Amino acid sequence: MxxxxxxxxxxxxxxxxxxxxxxxxxxxxxxxxxxxxxxxxxxxxxxxxxxxxxxxxxxxxxxxxxxxxxxxxxxxxxxxLVKKTKMERLLGAQTGxxxxxxxxxxxxxxxxxxxxxxxxxxxxxxxxxxxxxxxxxxxxxxxxxxxxxxxxxxxxxxxxxxxxxxxxxxxxxxxxxxxxxxxxxxxxxxxxxxxxxxxxxxxxxxxxxxxxxxxxxxxxxxxxxxxxxxxxxxxxxxxxxxxxxxxxxxxxxxxxxxxxxxxxxxxxxxxxxxxxxxAGELVENFASYHRQSYACKVGVGDVLIGATQVAADYNGANKASHVKDKIIEMNHLNETLFCGSLACAEEGSKQPSGTYLVNVLLANVCKQNVTRFPYEIARLAQDIAGGLMVTMPSEDDLNSPEIGHYVKKYFQGRADVSTENRMKILRLIENITLGTAAVGYLTESMHGAGSPQAQRIMIARQVNMAEKMKTAKKLCGIKE
Amino acid sequence: MLKIGIKFCGGCNPAFDRVAAVEKIKKGLEGKAEFVPLNDETSEMVIAVMGCGNACAELGETREKQIIIISDIDGADAAIEEIKRKQKV
Structure with a gap:
């Protein structure tokens, strides 16, 4: 290697x-x-x-x-397949x-x-x-x-x-x-x-x-x-x-x-x-593997949730019940994404070539959630971070001999946390939710490995609807 | 001196600092054990450090050796005590 x-x-x-x-x-x-x-x-x-x-x-x-x-x-x-999912979360968390x-x-x-x-x-x-x-x-x-x-x-x-x-x-x-x-x-x-x-x-x-x-x-x-x-x-x-x-x-x-x-x-x-x-088979198999791969967004979510908790701490808002609840919701959504990627891996199967393929239905369900949940996680992160994330001055202003003291004074949160550190964590949240990393965390989550409708088509194709209807009819006594 | 290899899980979402736990074990066994690479054939024991209760690390390569698994931070102290106890016996 x-x-x-x-x-x-x-x-x-x-x-x-x-x-x-x-x-x-x-x-x-x-x-x-x-x-x-x-x-x-x-x-x-x-x-x-x-x-x-x-x-x-x-x-x-x-x-x-x-x-x-x-x-x-x-x-x-x-x-x-499970190790692949875990590796992707790990790397997403290590790189953001x-x-x-x-x-x-x-x-x-x-x-x-x-x-x-x-x-x-x-x-x-x-x-x-x-x-x-x-x-x-x-x-x-x-x-x-x-x-x-x-x-x-x-x-x-x-x-x-x-x-x-x-x-x-x-x-x-x-x-x-x-x-x-x-x-x-x-x-x-x-x-x-x-x-x-x-x-x-x-x-x-x-x-x-x-x-x-x-x-x-x-x-x-x-x-x-x-x-x-x-x-x-x-x-x-x-x-x-x-x-x-x-x-x-x-x-x-x-x-x-x-x-x-x-x-x-x-x-x-x-x-x-x-x-x-x-051609269709190759596209579907690639797309299924790649829809599993969006476990990487769970790792980036780990970073964003961590950053949001730090921002709440620095703002002195970490004990507010609504902040705690929003962070619980962020974790709930993030771990649900992990569940989807793990599930399609665990339910994978051996193909004639010997290669193991993820469960196609569950991989599409996983990615469908990825088209939505990171946006909600990002919304909650911005909610907790506050407007300063997008209105604060630049690093040059923070370090300016003329006006830097104003930036330090008026953007101080908790007294024991430096304004510089507060700005750093807010910039990280900005980076993931609307800066360079938002390309990957948000829009790529929407369109990468296929846009949302592509997964819905696959979900419709993969579910055994006949069996569901048969079971429902049996339980309520319909005989046809 | 007892030779010990360390095997980590991959650390996708660890519930504790696995590397810090190993450092704690090394400190706790200072002078009593030598820590060697996992593939060192002279090692007698392997400490498998799992980031959570799922304990997914593959232990096939360590099958022949005595294995102590830790999957939380308290496991580091327990491992130190267990190894010290075994050395006394």
Whole structure:
């Protein structure tokens, strides 16, 4: 396994084509806007080497029998699935943000199932290719971006019906040694901190869309790939010299638009090629794993609840009964999210490939709650924090020789707590509920791994309604 | 001197400070036990530090050894006493 330092050094060797604020980024790793997100991914390496975390952070490869980072593992039991949930909560709590590495793990687990199933039907060799690729990822301890979401253009039209054919990533040329693809993947979490990109289709497809039914993996710096870095609320605070106004002084997340302009993919890296009838399965399995992965928000919730309790303490409001009750409600909601992720893991099942898949119904219920509860937790945090969270002056004002004494005097809460500490904890709550980390904690909770309606469709499809109706009729004596 | 390995659970939502508990045990057994890496084959005993009652850490690799499990902060004191008692016997 790589150390955190080795991970950082490995990123420096990549030649990524990244654009931020309209300019090409010369040094991605050290760019002040990007750096906190790299710090968060780096934690997935550092904690894997710490005895107090390694039981969750590492696993044993089912291919080589070697100790590997759990983010490169294919789940071999429900215990593995449960450990995944726990690892995600742990990392969310340690970073207070999106640590970006779960999406690649979820892509690899979904591909381990679907490549096997395609081979069984068509006699192809995708699973063999995939396992060889997986062994490479495990041996090198790589970060993989799981790239699913196409820009999608007109939502009423299928991929092949779009006015611009590039609205969904597709094959533009087939060669003896591989394929050439064009298109883009949007909202790519952790893309510029990744060594590899694993591309998957974004929706179920029909025969006329078969050029879009492709899956493959490429090095993140492959020729023809461009990254356009996503803005976040309050992002330029990271360019200021002080740390206080950032809220989270160390970590952050990121997303990017990843553009593929006539990119070559060798056959040995292709895991689905025009088998359109398996596109839906791959999407559903990936989405189910990724909906489980939102246990990370429980960890971020841990940080937000902790910060809210500290703010209440600093305000001298911690003994008020309504404050206590609101914090109970925050915990209730947060632990309910944990329940959902644990439940879908515990109820997981073995697939023909040998991989364990989460319970699809429960994973969708889990994520449906994630689209709602963090917003309520954030609302309660803002309620308890008070308006100062969004009206207080800057760190520069706090330290100003002319007016700093006013800031210290008038924003003092409890006499034994410094104004600076009070400002720090309020900035952290601001960061998570409406600053850079709100991208991950709120809007990503809404739309990541599928928007709310996607889960409702899956819930409707997964529940055994006939059995429920049968039971109801039996109990009230209906005979038909 | 008694050689002891430490096995932690992963610490997803620990009810107490697991690392502080181990430091307490090390201090309490100073001069009486040597703490070695978990994979040290010469260790006779393993203290498994579980962050909650679920006690989910995998103990397969420690099967051959005597195991003391602690899953709350009071367990640290109990472990110290138990090890001291065993050493007297």
């Amino acid at each position: 790589k150390t955190g330092k080795e991970y950082e050094e490995s990123l420096r060797k990549l030649n990524l084509n990244v654009y931020l604020f309209g300019k090409k980024v010369a040094n991605v790793v050290d760019d002040p806007i990007i750096r906190p997100s790299m710090n968060a991914v780096k934690m997935t390496y550092e904690m894997a080497a710490m005895p107090e975390y390694e039981d969750l952070m590492t696993a044993t490869s089912h291919i080589t029998g070697k100790k590997i980072n759990r983010f490169t593992h294919i789940h071999q039991s429900t215990t593995d 943000c999106c640590f970006q590495r779960c999406v690649g793990m979820d892509a690899m687990n979904a591909l381990s199932i679907t490549t096997f199933n395609i081979d069984k039907k068509y006699g192809t060799e995708y699973n063999k290719r995939f396992l060889k690729y997986l062994e490479f990822v495990q041996a090198e301890d790589l970060v993989c971006d799981g790239a699913m979401t196409d820009p999608k253009g007109d939502r009423a039209l299928a991929p092949s019906q779009q006015k611009d054919p590039d609205m969904f990533l597709h094959v533009v040329e087939e060669r003896a040694d591989g394929i050439v693809v064009t298109g883009a993947k949007a909202h790519q979490t952790g893309a510029v901190n990744s060594h590899e990109i694993i591309v998957m289709p974004t929706i179920s497809m029909r025969e006329e869309d078969k050029d879009y039914a492709i899956s493959f993996a490429l090095p993140s710096d492959a020729k023809g790939i461009t990254y356009i870095y996503g803005r976040q609320s309050c992002d330029t605070r990271k360019l200021e010299k002080g740390l206080l106004d950032r809220g989270n002084q160390i970590f952050g997340g990121h997303e990017a638009l990843v553009v593929f302009e006539k990119v070559f993919v060798p056959w040995e890296r292709v895991f689905m090629y025009k088998e359109y009838d398996f």
